Amino acid sequence: MQGLQLLTTMNSDFEAEVIKQKLSEAGIESFLQSSDSDNMLPSLDLANGVGIFVEPYDFEKATWIITNAKDDLTDDMEVGVGD
DSSP states (O other), X not given: OTTOEEXXXXXXXXXXXXXXXXXXXXXXXXXXXXXXTTOSOHHXXXXXXXXXXXXXXXXXXXXXXXXXTHHHHHHHHOOSTTO
């Protein structure tokens, strides 16, 4: 992940994928890295989280997106609420 900047760290693969999708919709390519890249020990992801990395030139825009879209992200992560 040389040359990339850590944007944020999420607690789960699911949360990281939601953020990755939001960034993709904005035209920002992002990369995920967990300490357990083969998913052999999922409990390690909970301990260390899943890092979301972006290119340095996308960092400011990506930060703005995840900061200002928190309500949308929370809604996207809710499952089965009110169904």
